Amino acid sequence: MRYLGIDFGLKRVGLAVTDPSGKLAFPLKTIYRTTRERFFEELLRIIETEGIQAIVLGMPLGLEGGATLTARQVENFRQSLLRSTGLPVHLVNEALTSFEGKKILRQHKVLVQKQRQALDQLAAVLILETFLAQKDAEQAEKK
Secondary structure, three states: OOEEEEEOOOOEEEEEEEOOOOOOEEEEEEEEOOOHHHHHHHHHHHHHHOOOOEEEEEEOEOOOOOEOHHHHHHHHHHHHHHHHHOOOEEEEEOOOHHHHHHHHHHHOOOOHHHHHHHHHHHHHHHHHHHHHHHHHHHHHHHO
């Protein structure tokens, strides 16, 4: 199954995809949001051209697990995705993905000017990896 990972933001949206087997996650693109219509047109085009079968969306929960201000916007976005794609949309707690992403970028000495775009995509990769690890753990428990 091919998954699309989304790190939702009001200005930028980071995207990552899995390989066709759904085991490995790779950065794909950062979409800069101008209008809602253009954003959704580009996102739906990517879903179609990449052969996406399910979406994994980062939900910004606080460190205590509670909803953040952005969580309501993400839930609205999720509902729009469900209506416009008909695909399953899985939610993953994205707490600390940006922090972890910044740490990784610093370790790899990515130029500060390129970090913003790379960070959104890397956060989407981390969201996907979290989902895949949870899915693998659930399958292992069933055995």
